[in-house]
Amino acid sequence: MAELKRTPLYEEHQAAKAKLIDFGGWEMPVQYAGVIEEHNTVRTKAGLFDVSHMGEVDVKGKEALSFVQNLITNDVTLIQDGQILYSPMCYPEGGIVDDLLVYRYGIEHFYIVVNASNTDKDYAWMLEQAKGYDVQLNNKSAEVAQLALQGPLSEKILQGLTSIDLSEIKYYWFKHGEVNGVPCLISRTGYTGEDGFEIYSAPEKAPELWRKILEAGKSEGIQPIGLGARDTLRFEAKLPLYGNELGQEISPLEAGIGFFVKLAKEKFVGKEALEAQKEKGLSRKLVGLEMIERGIARSHYLIQKDGEEVGFITSGSFSPTLNKNIALGLVRADLAEMGSTLDVIIRGKAVKAQIIPTPFYKRAR
Known part of the structure; x- marks a missing residue:
């Protein structure tokens, strides 16, 4: 078995008593204080993620x-x-x-x-x-560490560590500057549905940055956040995950991210296939589901209608923000109607779910 790769922050995660798991060949923290607590911290305060494996x-x-x-x-x-x-x-x-x-x-x-x-x-x-x-x-991956600071208090916390006016970095823009004296690339995107920043640095500087950001945000209630909460946060905001909503067998049109497919472009890899799919009409669509009956729909569980298989769950979990069990599923297009009911097969039993609007969560701007 291949040895798991580690980010420059591995020792910080150990010191924080994180629960570590194998994530795509990387030994990564899945949780520190607990998934629900970490999730709620990002929604209401700020959380710091190690995403140096990207x-x-x-x-x-x-x-x-x-x-x-x-x-x-x-x-x-x-x-x-x-x-x-x-x-x-x-x-x-x-x-x-x-x-x-x-x-x-x-x-x-x-x-x-x-x-x-x-x-x-x-x-x-x-x-x-x-x-x-x-x-x-x-491929610069081994030469770059990446931290993600996410949540409504992110700007306030990070501003204390940099002379860059963070309010001037608009959503989906980036700048170069220093954070705590360390040269960094700072961007404003994120994968949680909240405001936040990515901080790219040399790997050897990452542990110091990690500690300084946690220290700077201590009075604001900042916490380190693991992959568990990262998944529930992105899922509530309907941000797709490769291997779940996205993959070799799923097109961006089926995955509900057709907005990012510009068919008017002269050429790109996959253009002809996507044009043909759009012209023909989609045979399946990604929908949001709320479990009506008791049960949590997990990735790859089958979806049925009147006993017939009509799709599968791409992501599903308890939603800490909404306090209910929700899921995303890829289903037959003719059944993707708001309000209609489908059955999710959980441990051999058909459990009722209703199609509801997505994203499940959207922050107030």
Whole structure:
């Protein structure tokens, strides 16, 4: 069995008595104080996440813009230098290689952030797509640590550690500066449904930054947050997770992220397949579900209607914010009607669920 990889913050997690698990080949904290407490802390105060396992790829060269345009479904010409773009990256058949963030420095320089478990696969895919382009790719993942500070008090806490005016960093924009004297890339995105920042630094500086941010937010009730709460937070906000809502067998149109597919673009990998799918009409759609009867729907549980299999659960859990059991499911398109009921098969038993609007949670802006 391969040895688990560790982030530069492994010893900090051990010191905080985190429960550590294998997450895509990484030894990562799933919880510290407990999932529900950590979840509520991020919704009401602020939480600090170790996301140093994420992958980062630097893209430079004369044809960097046209390469990135062909690589992703979204349109990178729609953003300015200093701005960030979310996009799926697809196979020619329309399935999803990964979903990622593109940081735009200029037309000859982009920085792409990918999911941890997909980094090697994504980088190999990018290198393959780069053939024929005047572009250089560099997998910087091992040279970068990443912290995520999320929650309504994030700006207040981080502002005390940097001279950058954080109020000037708009949602999905980034800047370079110092945090506690450490050179960092600071961006304002997130994966929780709350306001927040990502702080990228050299790996050896990450433990010091981690401790300083926790110290700076102590009076505001900040806590370190594990993968358990990260999942419930993103799920309530209907932020998709690769391996659940996204995958090689699921297209971005089916996954409900068609807004990030710009079919008007001249070309991109997967365009023809997605155009055909849109023209034909979707055979299945992602829906939100609330459990009417007792039970928690888990990922990959089957969904039935009148005893017939009609789909499967992509994500499901107890929602700490809503205090109810909810789920996302990929179901036959003709059954994806608001208010209609379906059965989730939980341990061999049909348990009733109702289709409800999503996202389940949306913060007040």
